[in-house]
Amino acid sequence: MVRSLRLGAASVLPGSLARRIEPRLLQLLSQQVKNGIILVAGTNGKTTTSLFLREILERQGYCVAHNATGANLENGLMTALMESSNLVGKLDVDYAILEVDENILPRVLAPIQPKLILCLNLFRDQLDRYGEVDTISKRWARAIATLPPETIIVANADDPTICHLGQQLSQQRVSFFGLNEPEHYLEAIPHAVDSIYCPKCGHALNYKGVYLSHMGEYTCPSCGFTRSEPTLNSATWPQILIGLYNKYNTLAAATAAIELGINEATIRETIPNFQPAFGRAEELKINGKQVRILLSKNPVGTNETIRVVTQSSDKTTLLVLNDRIQDGEDVSWIWDVDTEKLVERGGTLVVSGDRVYDMALRLHYSQKTAESNFNLIVEEDLRQALAIALEHTPDNETLHILPTYTAMLDVREALTGKKIR
Known part of the structure; x- marks a missing residue:
């Protein structure tokens, strides 16, 4: 029923x-x-x-x-x-x-x-x-x-x-x-790292290299x-x-x-x-534009989706931040995310969601200089934010959407008309 x-x-x-x-x-x-x-x-x-x-x-x-x-x-x-x-x-x-x-x-x-x-x-x-x-x-x-x-x-x-x-x-x-695969080591251990100490004795681990967050090759x-x-x-x-x-x-x-x-x-x-599950690198065609949804619900996951975005040549990104029960009501984790990398590459960043102004503030403080070459658009209404992001996405590029969990459900419903719970 x-x-x-x-x-x-x-x-x-x-x-x-x-x-x-x-x-x-x-x-x-x-x-x-x-x-x-x-x-x-x-x-x-x-x-x-x-x-x-x-x-x-x-x-x-x-x-x-x-x-x-x-x-x-x-x-x-x-x-x-x-x-x-x-x-x-x-x-x-x-x-x-x-x-x-x-x-x-x-x-x-x-x-x-x-x-x-x-x-x-x-x-x-x-x-x-x-x-x-x-x-x-x-x-x-x-x-x-x-x-x-x-x-x-x-x-x-x-x-x-x-x-x-x-x-x-x-x-x-x-x-x-x-x-x-040492060729995929990060240049440095990221800020959003959780377990760089030995779980056996508590001493700092020596890393030969890290792949993401605290995951890599290590010894104590x-x-x-x-x-x-x-x-x-x-x-x-x-x-x-x-x-x-x-x-x-x-x-x-x-x-x-x-x-x-x-x-x-x-x-x-x-x-x-293999076809991805909804919201996990899922790709859709909306109004002739290519859209990729990358679930981004915590510091490590969001840093990795940002890595995917910055390694592409696409310059339009929509970030949607919610703070509902399924997301976790504490959104302070966004300050552990390397949003500086998004800002540094320039392009258009559209933000929306229940905590739209928190995300906008995080991006504002990600600027290293006042002359940063990026276009920040703040839009409370998600459907309007989607329309704006699609409008700013050229036909030959992909719109990357980085939503938290409930935001991902809202995005998919707005784009496809189907609700998932």
Whole structure:
């Protein structure tokens, strides 16, 4: 009914209602998945990685349940499993891929008993809702350690916190993914960095190089903690979509698929045919203009989307900043974003959203000189901002839109007429 009335994707409400009738619903549904449930957890990259892994498994011929809308709290997980079940609650799927909010992962491990957990990364995100990265990682480690030995953990070797978590798991089977491409090192560690201290002893890590934020190749000069060797050589793998962060998503899904017994040829065949999830490097054609939506919801993710924009020749960018519950109501994180790089390259920057003036102020203070060569347009009304941004985009260029989560939903509804929740 929710979908028929065009009120949303019905990705949460059914699970919320069913949970009141049967509190054990998540456990009962999880037990019916034939080959097991795959949980995908982390701050950035969950939706893209989950979708890519799903396409790999489906190419291999498996039937897969998936919370494709990104509803990653408990009610959303239940709704995704219910959607694949029949009227009497029987589930007939080989795998279920569930992306999980990093804060609830410890709560759902016991009822779900996953076959595989994909640990992508941990960054600061939604400061008003979540604790520090170290606090979350310790909660993850305690909960995962209670799982049976046959549980598979696929961990990001380039993230010191996640790598240390994987190294500490003595009972479960652990494999790692990461980059082996020094040519992509950043010139310096970015301002928006979270975990440059050893998670084992607290000493500052020595970095051979960083790829993004605190993710790179490192060692601890004090206790000897060092990065684990990834299962796959990243230099031999193409990537899905644009941006270095999507190379991580590729390697994460590919490593998980190999751990599940999928042959490498199937994985490689999936990459060139992959289509992005909504808002994640999604490309649309609007009024004859090319539009690319790059979800930008925290410092690290936004710095990476800015890197994509500045490496292009396109000179029009729309930034949309909201502060609703799903975004996090604390928008102070924008001061950790390297917006100076957008301002330095010039062009037109249009800003909108619930916190439009906060973003405008951040861009204003990103100027190194009073004569900075960029055109800043402030527009409270999102639809008008979209029209202005499209008007300023030449026919041979792409309009890049950098929205927070709820802003991305608003942008897509305005551009396509379809609401997603």
